[in-house]
Amino acid sequence: MIADLTDRHWDVIVIGTGIGGGTIGRALAEQGLSVLFVEKGPAGHRTEETALNTAMADPVARTIRGFWPAPVTAQIDGKTRSFFAPLGSGLGGSSVFYAATLERPEPHDLDHSDARPHPTGGWPVTHAEMRPWYDKAEAMYHVCGEDDPLSDHPCTLRTPPPMTATDSAIMAGLRRGGLHPYRLHAALRHVEGCRECLGSKCPRPCKMDGRSAGVEPALATGRAALLDRCEVTTLQGTAGHVSHVTALRNGVPLTLRADRFVLAAGAYGSPRLLLASAAAQWPGGCANGSGLVGRNLMFHLNEMFAIWPKVVADHAPGKAIGLRDLYHRDGERFGMVQAMGISAGYGEITHYLQQWLAQTGLRRLSGLSRVPAALASRMLGRAQVFVGLLEDMPYVGNRVVFDSAAPDAIRLEYRLHPELQMRRRQFRKAIRHGFRGQRPLFLTWRPELNFGHPCGTLRFGTDPATSVLDPDCRAHGIDNLHVVDASFFPTSMGVNPSLTIAANALRVAARMTEAG
Amino acid sequence: MSEVVKHLAIVTGAGSGLGRALAVELVGRGVQVVGFGRRAEALAQTAALAGPGFHPQVVDVADADAVADAFARLEASVTILINNAAVYPRRDILDETPETFMASVAVNLGGMVNCTAAALRAMVVTGRGRIMNVSTFADIAPLPASSAYAVSKGAARIYTRALVADLGDRFPGIVINDWMPGMLATQMGIAEGLDPAVAARWGATLALWHDPSLTGSIFEMDREMLPPRSFKRRIKDRLLLRAKPVARRLT
Numbered sequence: 001m002i003a004d005l006t007d008r009h010w011d012v013i014v015i016g017t018g019i020g021g022g023t024i025g026r027a028l029a030e031q032g033l034s035v036l037f038v039e040k041g042p043a044g045h046r047t048e049e050t051a052l053n054t055a056m057a058d059p060v061a062r063t064i065r066g067f068w069p070a071p072v073t074a075q076i077d078g079k080t081r082s083f084f085a086p087l088g089s090g091l092g093g094s095s096v097f098y099a100a101t102l103e104r105p106e107p108h109d110l111d112h113s114d115a116r117p118h119p120t121g122g123w124p125v126t127h128a129e130m131r132p133w134y135d136k137a138e139a140m141y142h143v144c145g146e147d148d149p150l151s152d153h154p155c156t157l158r159t160p161p162p163m164t165a166t167d168s169a170i171m172a173g174l175r176r177g178g179l180h181p182y183r184l185h186a187a188l189r190h191v192e193g194c195r196e197c198l199g200s201k202c203p204r205p206c207k208m209d210g211r212s213a214g215v216e217p218a219l220a221t222g223r224a225a226l227l228d229r230c231e232v233t234t235l236q237g238t239a240g241h242v243s244h245v246t247a248l249r250n251g252v253p254l255t256l257r258a259d260r261f262v263l264a265a266g267a268y269g270s271p272r273l274l275l276a277s278a279a280a281q282w283p284g285g286c287a288n289g290s291g292l293v294g295r296n297l298m299f300h301l302n303e304m305f306a307i308w309p310k311v312v313a314d315h316a317p318g319k320a321i322g323l324r325d326l327y328h329r330d331g332e333r334f335g336m337v338q339a340m341g342i343s344a345g346y347g348e349i350t351h352y353l354q355q356w357l358a359q360t361g362l363r364r365l366s367g368l369s370r371v372p373a374a375l376a377s378r379m380l381g382r383a384q385v386f387v388g389l390l391e392d393m394p395y396v397g398n399r400v401v402f403d404s405a406a407p408d409a410i411r412l413e414y415r416l417h418p419e420l421q422m423r424r425r426q427f428r429k430a431i432r433h434g435f436r437g438q439r440p441l442f443l444t445w446r447p448e449l450n451f452g453h454p455c456g457t458l459r460f461g462t463d464p465a466t467s468v469l470d471p472d473c474r475a476h477g478i479d480n481l482h483v484v485d486a487s488f489f490p491t492s493m494g495v496n497p498s499l500t501i502a503a504n505a506l507r508v509a510a511r512m513t514e515a516g
Numbered sequence: 517m518s519e520v521v522k523h524l525a526i527v528t529g530a531g532s533g534l535g536r537a538l539a540v541e542l543v544g545r546g547v548q549v550v551g552f553g554r555r556a557e558a559l560a561q562t563a564a565l566a567g568p569g570f571h572p573q574v575v576d577v578a579d580a581d582a583v584a585d586a587f588a589r590l591e592a593s594v595t596i597l598i599n600n601a602a603v604y605p606r607r608d609i610l611d612e613t614p615e616t617f618m619a620s621v622a623v624n625l626g627g628m629v630n631c632t633a634a635a636l637r638a639m640v641v642t643g644r645g646r647i648m649n650v651s652t653f654a655d656i657a658p659l660p661a662s663s664a665y666a667v668s669k670g671a672a673r674i675y676t677r678a679l680v681a682d683l684g685d686r687f688p689g690i691v692i693n694d695w696m697p698g699m700l701a702t703q704m705g706i707a708e709g710l711d712p713a714v715a716a717r718w719g720a721t722l723a724l725w726h727d728p729s730l731t732g733s734i735f736e737m738d739r740e741m742l743p744p745r746s747f748k749r750r751i752k753d754r755l756l757l758r759a760k761p762v763a764r765r766l767t
Contacts, residue, residue, distance in 0.1 A: 045640045045643075045686075047640060047642065047643025047689070048643075048687060049689070050686045065686060203643050
């Protein structure tokens with residue numbers, strides 16, 4: 001049966017099944033192409049409800065659950081530490097664990113203007129050009145929510161179910177404080193029995209992710225197939241063309257062939273695979289003529305804070321509220337503010353506290369952070385935890401590195417530039433000021449990188465000297481290799497990356513089929 | 517208490533003692549019960565007591581192939597598995613040969629492993645199920661002349677915990693726990709023990725109780741046994757203003 005997949009010459013091989021890979025694979029299969037999805041992790045059982053667990057250390061147990069098996073080793077400002085990032089490795093990638101927040105970026109995230117200059121001069125695709133793809137992605141992912149009252153660009157979203165009394169009270173309080181909250185855009189269908197599986201695998205066709213909105217509908221066309229537990233080890237080919245990939249499945253080496261290849265292994269995985277493919281015709285790695293493969297790594301900085309709404313109903317808050325009042329202020333690029341949902345927040349609070357303890361050199365005490373986190377969740381039980389996403393900027397020195405001695409390990413080097421530190425202080429000030437009257441309490445002390453939002457490591461652009469991909473997300477100089485995960489972002493934007501990944505994957509699928 | 521819908525329960529060791537009583541009780545509550553046992557006559561007697569909801573299957577749970585075949589013959593997917601079958605040979609450890617010892621392990625631990633593995637194949641498809649392992653404290657202080665029983669039943673308790681470690685976070689809808697029925701007036705038990713029919717009422721209630729928070733719990737007779745709380749734990753709970761845990765009862 002495996003031989004049926006490995007012997008075949010496919011129209012397209014998609015490497016990785018997260019938001020990018022799942023979305024483009026579905027679009028291509030629906031347009032009549034034969035598609036093979038190759039996924040490093042297991043397909044798993046559809047009924048699993050596993051929550052992301054960064055404390056589970058055994059690589060086999062992690063693999064079974066669809067967690068990335070190995071820790072991330074990060075050198076941050078010269079200090080090296082190792083930890084499990086919120087990363088998936090299984091059908092649907094990280095997206096099966098995500099909170100399904102599919103928010104559109106602001107025009108200034110992509111476009112340059114005199115009023116809001118763009119740090120890279122702007123993406124090669126404008127916000128206006130992306131809007132039809134955002135519409136399509138929102139429809140594909142069944143996104144529900146409300147328009148941002150501050151935006152000039154309405155979306156066509158499903159109406160979300162009524163808010164809980166707690167959330168309504170919070171919303172009213174924010175409005176009284178002069179803010180403009182709206183219902184966060186969520187890829188949840190709210191089918192019968194929906195438990196809003198934010199942070200865990202959804203056992204129903206309800207939370208829309210790379211699996212439920214991508215791979216599963218693709219397989220339903222009959223033109224796509226999935227090869228799980230299969231790790232692509234190198235791309236092979238001539239200077240300007242990929243002919244096949246090598247892979248390992250259960251220790252058995254495989255060769256997989258297709259006309260075209262789509263890389264969607266994530267902003268850590270995709271550059272690592274290109275670097276691992278270095279050969280005589282590709283010195284320094286496949287598609288690395290610019291030397292930028294793996295570079296310009298960005299995250300978001302998470303500023304977590306709690307507020308206590310004045311009127312509280314006895315009901316758990318949801319991850320239902322977003323606002324953009326502080327997105328861009330006083331000429332500075334900040335980002336969106338979102339409710340985290342206290343129930344979803346507990347594990348994350350623990351994670352951040354553990355990181356904080358690790359950073360302060362108190363690693364041995366990291367178990368203790370469970371107590372303050374539990375304490376916080378107890379004391380803040382009637383509070384709502386919000387997070388501000390602060391945009392990160394591209395710096396060539398910030399990067400993913402590939403170590404052939406440890407090909408499974410994710411290694412990265414990152415420096416918090418003074419510009420980011422300064423903007424962070426201003427963002428916190430803006431939050432304190434914007435939420436005055438809501439009694440905001442910051443839950444983050446040091447800059448907290450969101451290791452679940454990596455991007456930028458294969459940026460797209462018009463100039464092959466300063467970008468890895470062309471405006472169609474095709475590798476410069478290679479005629480049949482596209483990249484559709486968050487690697488292509490030239491800047492990290494002030495919103496969650498998922499909707500932009502999905503919209504771009506649909507755009508790239510159209511370019512690929514137009515080009516024939 | 518939400519009950520597992522469209523029940524098909526498997527009770528192992530249904531030809532005698534507690535297994536028979538559990539089968540009769542469950543059929544009495546409208547559950548379709550497939551009873552596993554080695555002896556056709558004994559199962560026929562259970563069938564006579566239980567009525568038409570009882571479906572006997574002659575199978576030795578120690579035989580993995582026979583168990584797989586028996587599961588393949590089921591007309592519906594199993595939703596409840598009660599691992600009850602056990603042997604309790606009274607034998608001096610000096611008289612146990614490796615063969616006799618391992619034969620007991622093959623039933624008391626192996627039977628549980630064989631039936632659970634087969635049942636899980638169906639349960640992971642729906643994400644729902646109930647596995648109740650009939651257990652004992654015999655492992656804590658083994659009695660003389662009980663080595664094979666104490667060791668194998670102790671291992672079976674560890675097997676329950678291992679199931680929870682592997683499945684608890686992934687399949688919360690598959691509810692797994694241990695039940696200690698107490699000292700019963702059965703062949704395996706003691707003459708002055710409890711009437712198995714009384715114990716079976718608790719056991720049936722527990723087996724029909726489908727609540728994910730039961731996973732990993734231990735019930736003794738009709739009462740939940742809470743895990744001992746360490747001093748540190750008690751301090752922490754006090755600090756966090758947590759309510760003292762309350763043991764649940766089977767009513």
